[in-house]
Amino acid sequence: MAQEGLSRALRGTFRSIGAAPRPQCQRAIRQARRALLPSTARCISSTAPRPAELISETREPFTAAPPINFDAQDAAQGARGRDVKVILKNLRVVPASPSYFSAKPTFNDDYIKLTALLRKVATLPTVPNSEAPKVAWKGIDEYRIMTNEPVKTQRFHKMLHIVRRLNTIHPSLMPEEVTIAMQRYKKASQPGDVKPNPGVIDELGRAKGVGRRKTSSAVAWLVDGEGEVLINGKTLAEFFGRLHDRESAVWALKATHRLDKYNVWGLVQGGGVTGQAEALTLAVAKALLVHEPALKPALRRAGCVTRDMRKVERKKAGHVKARKMPAWVKR
Amino acid sequence: MASSTCLRRFSQLSLDRATQPAFAPRSLLAATQASCFSTSAARHANPTGKKGMGAAPKRGTKTLNVKKGRKDTVKDLSKKPSPGDRKAMRKRIVLSNNNALEVPGLKDLEKDNALDPSNEGKVMGLAENVVDALRAVEAFKPSQGWSLFRRPATLMRKETIQVAQLLKEAEEAPEGQAKKTLRRILTGQRMSGKSTLILQGLAMGVLRDWVVIHLPEGQDLVNAHTEYAPLPGSQPTQYTQDLYTANLLSQIIKANEKILASININTNPSLPFPLPANSNLKQLADLGIINPEASWPVFAALWKELTQPGRPPIMLGLDGLSHVMGESQYMSAEVKRIHAFDLTIVRHFIDHLSGKVALPNGGLVLAATTKSNSPTSPALDFSIQVAEARQNKASDLPQWNPYANVDQRAMEALKDIEVLKVGGMSKEEARSIMEYYAASGMLRAKVDEGFVTEKWSLAGMGNIGELERASVRLRV
Numbered sequence: 121m122a123q124e125g126l127s128r129a130l131r132g133t134f135r136s137i138g139a140a141p142r143p144q145c146q147r148a149i150r151q152a153r154r155a156l157l158p159s160t161a162r163c164i165s166s167t168a169p170r171p172a173e174l175i176s177e178t179r180e181p182f183t184a185a186p187p188i189n190f191d192a193q194d195a196a197q198g199a200r201g202r203d204v205k206v207i208l209k210n211l212r213v214v215p216a217s218p219s220y221f222s223a224k225p226t227f228n229d230d231y232i233k234l235t236a237l238l239r240k241v242a243t244l245p246t247v248p249n250s251e252a253p254k255v256a257w258k259g260i261d262e263y264r265i266m267t268n269e270p271v272k273t274q275r276f277h278k279m280l281h282i283v284r285r286l287n288t289i290h291p292s293l294m295p296e297e298v299t300i301a302m303q304r305y306k307k308a309s310q311p312g313d314v315k316p317n318p319g320v321i322d323e324l325g326r327a328k329g330v331g332r333r334k335t336s337s338a339v340a341w342l343v344d345g346e347g348e349v350l351i352n353g354k355t356l357a358e359f360f361g362r363l364h365d366r367e368s369a370v371w372a373l374k375a376t377h378r379l380d381k382y383n384v385w386g387l388v389q390g391g392g393v394t395g396q397a398e399a400l401t402l403a404v405a406k407a408l409l410v411h412e413p414a415l416k417p418a419l420r421r422a423g424c425v426t427r428d429m430r431k432v433e434r435k436k437a438g439h440v441k442a443r444k445m446p447a448w449v450k451r
Numbered sequence: 452m453a454s455s456t457c458l459r460r461f462s463q464l465s466l467d468r469a470t471q472p473a474f475a476p477r478s479l480l481a482a483t484q485a486s487c488f489s490t491s492a493a494r495h496a497n498p499t500g501k502k503g504m505g506a507a508p509k510r511g512t513k514t515l516n517v518k519k520g521r522k523d524t525v526k527d528l529s530k531k532p533s534p535g536d537r538k539a540m541r542k543r544i545v546l547s548n549n550n551a552l553e554v555p556g557l558k559d560l561e562k563d564n565a566l567d568p569s570n571e572g573k574v575m576g577l578a579e580n581v582v583d584a585l586r587a588v589e590a591f592k593p594s595q596g597w598s599l600f601r602r603p604a605t606l607m608r609k610e611t612i613q614v615a616q617l618l619k620e621a622e623e624a625p626e627g628q629a630k631k632t633l634r635r636i637l638t639g640q641r642m643s644g645k646s647t648l649i650l651q652g653l654a655m656g657v658l659r660d661w662v663v664i665h666l667p668e669g670q671d672l673v674n675a676h677t678e679y680a681p682l683p684g685s686q687p688t689q690y691t692q693d694l695y696t697a698n699l700l701s702q703i704i705k706a707n708e709k710i711l712a713s714i715n716i717n718t719n720p721s722l723p724f725p726l727p728a729n730s731n732l733k734q735l736a737d738l739g740i741i742n743p744e745a746s747w748p749v750f751a752a753l754w755k756e757l758t759q760p761g762r763p764p765i766m767l768g769l770d771g772l773s774h775v776m777g778e779s780q781y782m783s784a785e786v787k788r789i790h791a792f793d794l795t796i797v798r799h800f801i802d803h804l805s806g807k808v809a810l811p812n813g814g815l816v817l818a819a820t821t822k823s824n825s826p827t828s829p830a831l832d833f834s835i836q837v838a839e840a841r842q843n844k845a846s847d848l849p850q851w852n853p854y855a856n857v858d859q860r861a862m863e864a865l866k867d868i869e870v871l872k873v874g875g876m877s878k879e880e881a882r883s884i885m886e887y888y889a890a891s892g893m894l895r896a897k898v899d900e901g902f903v904t905e906k907w908s909l910a911g912m913g914n915i916g917e918l919e920r921a922s923v924r925l926r927v
Contacts, residue, residue: 346878347908355875357911358640363921366909380904450507 226267227275230304234282237301244295246288255287256307263305280305319410327410331402333428336391340403342411345383347373351400352387365397372405375422376415382408402427544591545598546582552892553601565658566615570607572880574887577603577654584657587705589667590650590768596919600891605651606884606915608644610873614652614817618659621764621813630764630813634804636772636865638835639873641822642916648873649768649819656766656815662757663706664699666800669771670824671695673779673791681784682747682795690781691795696746699796700739700753710763711736717759720752732756747795754799758811765814769800772818776828776861792860805864830858834865842870875913878903884915885922893923 215221219228258266260276283305286298321327326341349356349370360366369386373379384404388396405424409416419425433442440446508514532540558564559576577585582603585591597603605611617633624630637645649665656663666672672695682689704711711732720726723745724738732753739749757765769775775797778788791797802808803816810816820831836849851857876884882903888894896902910917 347904348912349908355640355911355914356909357642357914357917363909363925366911370908374905377901379908380901449510 224267224269224271227269227271227279230267231275231279231282234279234286234301237298238282238286241286241289241295241298244293245290246285247290249284249288252284252288253291254311255302256310257283257305258307262307319406321410327407329403329406329408329410331399331404331406331427333398333402334391334395334431336388336395336399338386338388338396338399338403340387340400340407341385342382342404342407343385344381347380348383350385360393360397362393365393368394368397369400370404371401371422372408372419372424375424376408376418378408378412378415382411398428542593544586544593546586546591546603547597547601548599549601550892551599551601552890554604554887554890557604557887560654560658562658562660565655566619568612568615570615571609571612572607572877572883574604574606574883577605578658581654581657584663584706585650585653588653588663588665588702588768590646590653590665592646595647596923599893599919599923604887605647605654606876606880606887607651608648608876608880608915610644610648610871611651613871614648614815615655617815618652618655618661618766621815622659624813629809629811632803632806632810632814632816634806634816634869635818635871636804636835636838636868637817637819637871637873639820639822640875640911640914642914642920643873643875644915645819645821645873646770647915648871649770649817652815652817653766653768656764657706660710660763661814662703662710662763662765663768664703664765665706665768665770666699666796667770669769669774672794672797673774673781675780675782679781679789679794680744687793688783689793689795689798690789691747693743693746696750696796697740697743700736700746700750703753704733704736704740708733714756714762716756718752718755720748720755722748722752750796760811762812764812765810767800767803767814767816769804769818771821771825773820773825773828773831775801776831776865777826777858790860792864801864804868806867807864828858828861829855830861831865833857834862834868835870838865838868838870839872875911876907876915876918877913878907881907881910881913881918884918888919888923896922 215225217225217229219225219232222228257280260271260273263276264271283302286302289295289298319327319329325343327343329340329342331338331340351359351369356366356369360369367374370379370384373382373384384407386400386403388400388403390396391399401424405419405422409419409425416425435442438445554574557574557576559578560581561578564570591597591603614635617635621631621633637648639645653663653665671677672692677692677695679690679692682691714732716726716730716732716735720735722738724742726738727734735749735756736753739746739753742749756762775791777791779791779794781789781794783789792801800816800818803810803814804818820835833849833851840848851862882898885894885898885903885906889896889898906918906922907913910921
């Protein structure tokens, strides 16, 4: 960072040489930032670095300042016929950023810039936090990698506090510059970016849904009907011995009083009986949502929308099971 | 390696020297005694002198635990059931529940309306005499839910009406034609009501003054729990089950007392004991019960009498068909398993089921398969598949895999059988039976469209056993 700041400062000096006697406190264009080390050096691994690892670290682009030919510049100055005889070699180079010597110049600049921005837009009306657009902000680690500066957690959070405050500006009045400034602190992928394809009802009136639970996975097709259920070609009573499992399998329909409106074909594989039943719950609920999207809140209240991600924890070496340790034995 | 061996030798040498006091003073190695390489001796010394402070026993080693026996000395003082009580409890059949409500407007099945197709979808009660007859032939099963209601009543399902039609068909032969013998195998899912359908058939038979004969469990015939003997003069050897046959005779008498008492013997059966003159069939069967060793000849004579012209039609029933579709547990004199078809009673039934022997006075042969306790019988499964395909008028009948093993005799017997599939109930039937449950006070819910549909779906599209389980037995 130090070199980068220096090179930027040098270039700034060089440009402004004719205008002002002392180029200082003028921010050069943000273009020359980079980390000192090559990005591969961060991987503490003996294996060859994978491309994904390298790409994931987003650094800002870097271009070195061009070398300065002092003699040619002097000659040019002379040719222009200026009165002031400036000897470039004698000029003191001053960093572009006043926080250059603070060890965290980028962070400090960011912070100052955000504070200034907030001061500027502080009078704009805001919405409550809960109504502000949902944004996934960069974490501290991500920010550290981006700037390559040892930013402290607390300070980072202070900065993020300002960013969040900016985010609460009423969306219809949000200034362009704030939007651009906030972009720097947003994660690459935002929640809601990935939208699943809307389900379709095919020409035969079937809607498909897929559900999983533990190690079971189920596919269900829902058609208009009168409550007939076939799972892997068997009736519900044949396939599930327990009444509880039968109820689980068609719970989405039962909870919304739609059991007599649809017929279900299910294919389910893997896992045990309970897992299969609960995988079917999810599959049937998703298929039902294709038919009637307005049922989503009711289904969510019935617990049919969220996939239960819990799975069997793996066994670890040195343990008897996932967590259990062998009994202590003297000698 | 070599150096460590060397060191060990050296230490042993020093110990050896120590054990020889005569040489000790002179030994050059005497001074090295203290610096022994092994410390195990010191560790074994146990300076505290306490016992049991040593290392815990290794895993898997057996230790003497004297205290073990002293624990749990409190004996179970509760009274154990005496021998046979548990089985009696298990097999006990309860047909009434005093806590259940009397269902108002419950009509009984009677002789006139027993075969009426308009009964479909109604719950009909069983009259006292019918219940007695059915109990005598062991048509009720402990697993069925008779003990939940005030008195036995059954739902007249679509399949029941089909059976009623069969009875009607067997009774009413067109002019100038022989009366029909109808044969059906009842198949369907587990708890779909196959045994109950046989029971309904038997009940209708009792009401219509048929002679009702029922083999309540195929397994009892072949599991070698009753004595058996070769039938003299049979080629190839057949085997009689005398006690079982005697018991069957007594069941037949109890169930059909009135009919048998009203028929006099008009053939001249050759029996090992003298028969009183002008005796009726009941007296004949009684003699078979008294002399179990002659029970089979008596049964044969009884059957001969019943198949004389002008006698009532016969209803033959068997539950648990797949048990008799292979080799039995009985052993022959050559210590080979006897095929179930070589047992006289089974052969008698199978002859009628396969259509080899007809009932001249008309009749119905019903055999129910079972799904909960049944040995695999590929011949039976395949025959049912073929029969279903034939009934559905399928263009290509299923082909037997020629490399698979099959019981050829069973295959032959089931060649042209007809199947009556006991499926799920319709929603109207489900509603009818659930209203009966509610009227009995066993189902405390409002029986409406949504409730019926929900239970119907959860019961696997109207499986009646599951429906009963879900709505009456498992009340949450």
